[in-house]
Amino acid sequence: MIGVGILGAANIANKNILGITLADNVQVVAVGSRDKAKAEAQLERCGLAGAVAAYGSYDEVVGDPRVDAVYITLPAALHLPWVRKAAAAGKHVLVEKPVAVDGVELDAMLAACADAGVQLMDGTMWSHSPRTERMAAILRDPAAVGELKAVTSAFTFYGKQIAAGAGDFLKNDVRVKKDCDPLGALGDLGWYCVRGILWAYGFEAPTSVTAHAGAAFNEEGVPLHIGATLLFSGGRRGHFECGFDRALTQSLEVAGTLGTIQLNDFVIPRSVKQSSFVVTGEHGLRDCDTWDATRRDEVVVHLAKPQEVCMWERFGGLVQHIQSGGQPDAFWPRITELTQRVLFAVERSAREGCREVRLSL
The missing domain is CATH 3.30.360.10 (Dihydrodipicolinate Reductase; domain 2)
Structure with missing residues (x-):
């Protein structure tokens, strides 16, 4: 089972939480916000209060040893630093679209994930239907x-x-x-x-x-x-x-x-x-x-299963493949870049x- 940490409690759509919770091979273990009360409120709304850690910073989510991958729901202007931090910590990344605000930031994200050997995927659920x-x-x-x-x-x-x-x-x-x-x-x-x-x-x-x-x-x-x-x-x-x-x-x-x-x-x-x-x-x-x-x-x-669940199960399978000694699937970052x-x-x-x-x- 892959542990997922979510960055940006205020930006999580209910369907995306549902997608993770219904997937067979991933589970939410941590949710972070700049305001811990917001993280707690989101978990309450989703029926996950008490079962998932609520943090008052994104760093705490990335640093949680139970987190194998992070889901970055933040505005695009904040993606680069958190993709870099996640990759440096060995966490796989599913990031909401648009991924970057310019080509320089896009190059930096792709390089960070490739250098760290972590999987990168964007949150285009339609691709997995x-x-x-x-x-x-x-x-x-x-x-x-x-x-x-x-x-x-x-x-x-x-x-x-x-x-x-x-x-x-x-x-x-x-x-x-x-x-x-x-x-x-x-x-x-x-x-x-x-x-x-x-x-x-x-x-x-x-x-x-x-x-x-x-x-x-x-x-x-x-x-x-x-x-x-x-x-x-x-x-x-x-x-x-x-x-x-x-x-x-x-x-x-x-x-x-x-x-x-x-x-x-x-x-x-x-x-x-x-x-x-x-x-x-x-x-x-x-x-x-x-x-x-x-x-x-x-x-x-x-x-x-809804397409959101299919997306998370595919991402979870890619992460499990890497954890078993495989390599990241280059197809997903390639179509993200394109x-x-x-x-x-x-x-x-x-x-x-x-x-x-x-x-x-």
Whole structure:
């Protein structure tokens, strides 16, 4: 069993606590906050009071000998020092996205974990869903979607609605503060869109990115709405938009020459028991083009466990492998780095008049 220590009690989403507590091979052993009372209150809310140590500092969590790995839920601007401290202490790291605020910090985190021989993974739970694995199997079938041409994604929510009763989201939330999460909606929501596009293309790096016109920033310069096009070799494309400025949208469409894969609960499924997606094929119109005769098949995936649990069990398995003498899995830090560097390029393009930014990754 892997002991997990959590840094940042105030930032822990209930679903993420649930993900750890339901996993077969990990358990929460410590939670830390700058205010011990906050850590204790969070444990009380999650029904873990008395069973998990509550600390009034992050150093105490990292120093706890029962902690094999740390879950860093802090704002992105605080990730680097705690990734470094955790790695130096031999603790494996699962860090929330966005991972870094700039390329220099990203390089430092990757190097710290690699040098210490600890596993690094970001908290993109969608990557671990059985539905994602099922869609990947269909993409590998050349007779299903055909040659992949375009991937389109959107993830948005209306900030004022999300924060109803909790203050003004667009003024007070850490995700709109330059000194906390300077990538704003791009880091919080666009991360998933970019990850989805990269996943569909087998984590091939795009050749360039170009931000769309109309990006919106707050008075601190934090992105509140942004979109971009990613170009891949052979003229293949990825398009996305994200923002805090409209009702909840979470869509992904993977389109090829023969068909598409579509889902409209991309990041967070509508049910923890099952999720689905639509596969289209045999595209065409009938009766003088008066109706669309495209075949649409819904594929239902029954979920034994929520995707958050799947993520933690995979991470726990990687840590156990290392503890048994194995090496960290390089795949996870590699896709973390790729996702983050694409986000940086999108932000740069948006701030520089939507010019094309070439990538060499």
